[in-house]
Amino acid sequence: MINIILFGAPGSGKGTQSDKIAKKFELVKISTGDILRECLNDATNPLYSTIKEKYDKGQLVSDDIINQMIVNYIDSSKNNNGYIFDGFPRNIAQGEFLQDYLQKSHNKVDKAILMDIDAGVLIDRIVNRFTCNNCGAIYNSKTKKPTIDNVCDICVGTNFKRRSDDNEETVKKRLTEYKNLTESLINFYEKQGLLITVDANREVDVVTQDLYDIISHI
Numbered sequence: 001m002i003n004i005i006l007f008g009a010p011g012s013g014k015g016t017q018s019d020k021i022a023k024k025f026e027l028v029k030i031s032t033g034d035i036l037r038e039c040l041n042d043a044t045n046p047l048y049s050t051i052k053e054k055y056d057k058g059q060l061v062s063d064d065i066i067n068q069m070i071v072n073y074i075d076s077s078k079n080n081n082g083y084i085f086d087g088f089p090r091n092i093a094q095g096e097f098l099q100d101y102l103q104k105s106h107n108k109v110d111k112a113i114l115m116d117i118d119a120g121v122l123i124d125r126i127v128n129r130f131t132c133n134n135c136g137a138i139y140n141s142k143t144k145k146p147t148i149d150n151v152c153d154i155c156v157g158t159n160f161k162r163r164s165d166d167n168e169e170t171v172k173k174r175l176t177e178y179k180n181l182t183e184s185l186i187n188f189y190e191k192q193g194l195l196i197t198v199d200a201n202r203e204v205d206v207v208t209q210d211l212y213d214i215i216s217h218i
């Protein structure tokens with residue numbers, strides 16, 4: 001079993017790359033952002049308002065809620081190949097929790113891969129981002145529009161959506177949370193010899209190739 005963490009600033013490409021990695025290496029992808037968005041689609045969820053309050057402000061949801069989500073997800077997926085974690089852990093307490101939890105089943109984190117990106121490009125990347133409602137393909141209204149306006153290149157779907165937290169004010173807060181909390185994981189994983197840094201400023205496919213090479217050598 002291999003367990004890989006992909007972390008980096010909002011907009012660094014974690015979601016895109018972790019989907020590709022999960023497919024290629026037959027890993028289960030665990031994205032805490034996706035799990036939270038699913039909860040936010042259901043106003044009857046008991047955690048709805050607690051999550052929404054933090055999510056819409058770009059602040060981290062509490063460790064208790066997030067750690068429990070991870071436990072539930074792993075328990076229900078039971079995959080022997082392993083997991084790719086996208087957006088978790090996001091602070092040292094979550095990092096320690098994950099290690100303790102994996103250790104209980106004699107597993108461990110194999111690599112923590114930092115998607116390193118210049119802060120300057122991020123806000124633009126995120127506020128112009130939208131996705132196909134049907135297949136999840138990601139577009140950008142400045143740099144990567146669908147070939148035919150309002151028609152998805154992949155599935156010809158015609159419904160698109162934007163994330164509620166992809167507005168400039170919330171993105172700024174998410175970047176601050178990243179700097180204040182998540183960046184401390186760089187040191188945390190470096191000390192344990194688990195850190196690998198990838199230059200995420202490059203084309204998607206070039207970054208993917210680097211990630212495949214790293215993971216094939218674990």
Ligand code: ADP
Pocket residue numbers: 009010011032033034036054055056058059060061062066086087088089090094165174
């Ligand atoms: P991004 O990395 O682009 O900010 P995510 O989808 O990973 O996007 O996260 C969106 C929001 O979900 C975060 O701003 C935060 O409110 C919440 N969130 C996601 N993962 C975590 C986590 N591990 N701990 C706390 N909050 C989280």
